[in-house]
Amino acid sequence: MATDQTQRQRFAELVKLQLQGRRFLERDQERRLLEEGLTRYGLTLEQATGVLRSAAEHDSIALEGELGTSSRELLRTLSDKRSRVSRDDFKRAVAFYRARTGVPEADAQKRVKRMMEELDLRPKPTGRVIRSRRWYRAINS
Template sequence: MTATDTPTRARFAELVKLQLQGRKFLDQDQERRLLEEGLTRYGLTLDQASGVLRTAAQENAIALEGELGASSRELLRTLADRRQRVARDDFDRAVAFYRARAGGGVTPADAQKRVKRLMEELDLRPKAAGRVIRTRRWYRAIEA
C-alpha cells in the first residue's frame, strides 16, 4: 500500500456512503456497479473496493444481496428433506428469514422471487401441499 492509496480509499468510501444513504438493501447489480467504480475510477483492487463496500454496509446496517444469498442457501439446504424438497411452511420461513436479514428493504413478493431463484440454483424442488388435493401450485404461483 502506498501513501496515495489511503486518500483514494477514503474518497471511494465517501462515494459508497453516499450511494448507501437511505437504503436497507443493496442488490448484486448495485454492488457490482460500486465495485466497478472503485476499480476503474479510483484504481483500487477488487479486494480493497470490496472491503470498503462491506465495511460501509456493516456500519450502516445495510444487507448485501451476495452475503444474504449465501446464508439463505444454507438455510434452504437445511430445510430440504432427504429427497431435496422444500415444504411450503419451510419456504415461508426462508422468505421470512430473507426479509428479516434484508432489514425490510425487500417486499414480500420480491423476497419470494429471490428465494425461489435460490431454490432453483440449488436444484431443490417444492413439496406438494394441500389437505385433499396435494399440488405445487403455491410454488408455481410465484413469478420468477
C-alpha cells in the first residue's frame, strides 16, 4: 500500500512538471500522461485520471477532453431548431473556447468548426440582400 501511495505521488509530481506554465492540455498530451501513469507507475486508469484532473483543476488548466464536452453542449444550445449556428453565436463559442484555452483566434475557430461538423451543425447564412455562408467557409480546417 505504501508503494502504491509513493507511485501515485511520483506520478503527481510528473504531472505537475508537465502542466507547468500551461493553460491548456491537448488530448494527445493528456493521453500520453495517462499512459505513463499506467505503464511506468503501475496506476489504474481511474487513479491516473484522478491525479491528472486534480492537478489540472488546482492550476486552472483546461483539459481538451473536458473542454470539448462543454463546448459541444454550448454549440447545441446556441443552434436553432434546424441545427444551424449563426455567425454571432459561432463567435461566442470561439470566445468561450479561447477564454478557457488561451489558444490563438484562428486555432479556436478551426476547433469549434470541427466540433460543429462532428455534431452535424450547419452555419446559418448571413447578409441582408445576398445571404451566404462565406464566413464559415473562410475558416480553414
